[in-house]
Amino acid sequence: MSATKPRRSIFLGRMPLPERNFVADALRAETVGGVLLLAAAVIALIWANTLSGSYAAIRDFHLGPASLGLDLSVQHWAANGLLAIFFFVAGIELKRELVAGELRDPKAAALPVVAAVCGMATPAIVYAVVNGIGGGSLQGWAVPTATDIAFALAVLAVIGTSLPSALRAFLLTLAVVDDLFAILIIAVFFTSTINFLALGFAVIGLALFYLLLRKGVRGWYVYVPLALVIWGLMENSGVHATIAGVAMGLMLRCHRRDGEDRSPGERIEHLVRPLSAGLAVPLFALFSAGVSIAGGAVHDVFTRPETLGVVLGLVVGKALGVFGGTWVTARFTKAELNPDLKWPDVFAVATLAGIGFTVSLLIGELAFSEDLALASEIKASVLIGSLLAAVCAAVLLKLRNNKYRTLCEDEERDEDHDGIPDIYELDKPEYHLRMAAILEAKAAEHRRLAEVAARTHAGDDGPA
Incomplete structure (x- = not known):
């Protein structure tokens, strides 16, 4: 028999299944998604400040069928098209939280929901106060209100290896509710003119999408074309097209039926998340984070009221709003903080919520679409504010992580080497007898070594 020839590798062809699964699983991790997002932002900054001509030419290049109202720039495609995938995943996360997560129980949901609301209201107030005093524009009040889920969870995953799992659940619930209100802000405040005919057909498309789901119709070849049509109609309606992604995500069933390992929502999120984390969000960052930082750009961020309001809103407003809202709710209502968490943990997460990035960049573009120079400065302020919030949060989380790691080591200590951590034997008399014997043996050994x-020493100092 002739030996089977090894299969030739095709350049840029389909990856072998193990490698493909490995890449997909990596992209589902918050850490990898956050790193890709950060890398895309850094590349955008370097590209925009070294080869600004080529960056602007590609970012502003238009493509798409004009007859369908889709002759859009590359930046517009990234913000309205690719980011709809990100909001689709966010919609599924919100639905899952509502039916099976923290938001299902009103008592458990109270703290993160109030924290999210206060964490959006306070930055807006900080921005308004700064611009009211400085005589700036109030158009950007919504820019510092958003929290970037991917970036915040990535920082928590990298730093908080020993932190309680309840802290991640608190941050995730807070960020999902934050995203919901950010979507409402985009829909209500940044929709100028509405094409009711296109909007009506988009609603009909969403109703058909919902009906097909409830009838149990399966097949990507049915839903993907329909989703593209709904998105195109929403884009032409004047309502921000990402709303279509959220609406479709919320329609998916996220509770499990008998015999199901995963619900349809969980299964589709598992499939789409690598596309969102590995392509949609990084490309949006690549074509939105490219701002010029030459000359006095950084100085202007801290002197112009609009940009200073964004920075203070993200760094100060978010921390005060999230922490203050949580504390007041726990203090004056029946809602209680998870017993696994302490107030320093909540403050660290409140500071982490100041990472606005993706959604803040999007809202900045919408708020100052008619003033490109100011829009660019607002983007710079979002990047600086998010960076400052990330650094402050990393320091606080690191301190808390060290504290919990020490506690974990104490809980796992087994001085008598009986295979049972000592903390579980503190109330047993025989444990104390064993520990006393161990301590006495150690003391005797120390005395023997001291005598030797x-x-x-006496032999060395004595006569030869």
Whole structure:
């Protein structure tokens, strides 16, 4: 028999299944998604400040069928098209939280929901106060209100290896509710003119999408074309097209029926998340984060009221709003903080919520679409504010992580080497007897070593 020839590798062809699964699983991790997002932003900054001509030419290049109202720039496609995938995943996360997560129980949901609301209201107030005093524009009040889920969870995953799992659940619930209100802000405040005919057909498309789901119709070849049509109609309606992604995500069933390992929502999120984390969000960052930082750009961020309001809103407003809202709710209502968490943990997460990035960049573009120079400065302020919030949060989380790691080590200590951590035997008399014997043996050994050392020392100093 002739040996089977090894299969030739095709350049840029389909990856072998193990490698493909490995890449997909990596992209589902918050850490990898956050790193890709950060890398895309850094590349955008370097590209825009070294080869600004080529960056602007590609970012502003238009493509798409004009007859369908889709002759859009590359930046517009990234913000309205690719980011709809991100909001689709966010919609599924919100639905899952509502039916099976923290938001299902009103008592458990109270703290993160109030924290999210206060964490959006306070930055807006900070921005308004700064611009009211400085005589700036109030158009950007919504820019510092958003929290970037991917970036915040990535920082928590990298730093908080020993932090309680309840802290991640609190942050995730807070960020999902934050995203919901950010979507409402985009829909209500950044929709100028509405094409009711296109909007009506988009609603009909969403109703058909919902009906097909409830009838149990399966097949990507049915839903993907329909989703593209709904998105195109929403884009032409004047309502921000990402709303279509959220609406479709919320329609998916996220509770499991008998015999199901995963619900349809969980299964589709599992499939789409790598596309969102590995392509949609990084490309949006690539074509939105490219701002010029030459000359006095950084100085202007801290002197112009609009940009200073964004920075203070993200760094100060978010921390005060999230922490203050949580504390007041726990203090004056029946809602209680998870017993696994302490107030320093909540403050660290409140600071982490100041990472606005993706959604803040999007809202900045919408708020100052008619003033491109100011829009660019607002983007710079979002990047600086998010960076400052990330650094402050990383320091606080690191301190808390060290504290919990020490506690974990104490809980796992087994001085008597009986295979049972000592903390579980504190109330047993035999444990104390064993520990007393161990301590006495150690003390006797120390005395013996001291006597040997004393005799050796005496022998060295005595006569030869």
